[in-house]
Amino acid sequence: KLLVLLVASTAIVWVRGTPLAVAVLAGALATMAVLRVPRGLIWRNARPILLFALLIAVVQLALWRVEEGVVAVTRMLAIAALAILFTLTTSSGDIVAWVERWAGRLGMRPSRSFRIGLAACLATRIIEHLGVVARQVLEPRHARGLQRSPRAFAVPMVVAAGRFAHGLGDALEARGPDN
Numbered sequence: 001k002l003l004v005l006l007v008a009s010t011a012i013v014w015v016r017g018t019p020l021a022v023a024v025l026a027g028a029l030a031t032m033a034v035l036r037v038p039r040g041l042i043w044r045n046a047r048p049i050l051l052f053a054l055l056i057a058v059v060q061l062a063l064w065r066v067e068e069g070v071v072a073v074t075r076m077l078a079i080a081a082l083a084i085l086f087t088l089t090t091s092s093g094d095i096v097a098w099v100e101r102w103a104g105r106l107g108m109r110p111s112r113s114f115r116i117g118l119a120a121c122l123a124t125r126i127i128e129h130l131g132v133v134a135r136q137v138l139e140p141r142h143a144r145g146l147q148r149s150p151r152a153f154a155v156p157m158v159v160a161a162g163r164f165a166h167g168l169g170d171a172l173e174a175r176g177p178d179n
Contacts, residue, residue, distance in 0.1 A: 024082060049076070051134060
């Protein structure tokens with residue numbers, strides 16, 4: 001699944017236009033429907049990405065770059081749908097084990113392959129954390145009547161994501177993954 005995510009995401013970025021991105025987006029959503037992934041779970045994971053997509057669309061529209069905006073938003077939604085599908089259907093242990101196995105086949109030391117597996121796992125799980133942060137940012141923004149202010153959303157999101165990254169770095173350093 002991780003390989004499919006990597007190849008499909010790369011193809012979406014390299015191929016010009018939106019047909020491939022639309023097809024991948026439709027395929028990911030259809031797969032979620034077939035697997036009976038609860039809509040609430042999908043919505044909870046997709047909402048922050050949809051907000052970023054809306055922000056990108058508004059900026060592109062303001063710059064009179066409608067075609068570029070449609071391409072950017074479609075690509076982002078397709079890759080996000082694949083990532084959400086991957087994270088909802090794959091356990092963290094499976095991700096680490098798969099990456100470790102492949103890194104071992106490439107001749108890497110076990111400690112190094114574990115670090116690479118851990119990094120892959122963390123990268124796939126960041127989407128869920130960003131969803132939590134987005135919900136935490138949206139509530140006070142709404143209470144202050146700033147629903148239409150992109151800055152009232154973007155600034156706290158960047159600060160919260162930076163805090164998360166810093167805390168994660170401190171935790172990894174304390175655990176000693178460099179050993």
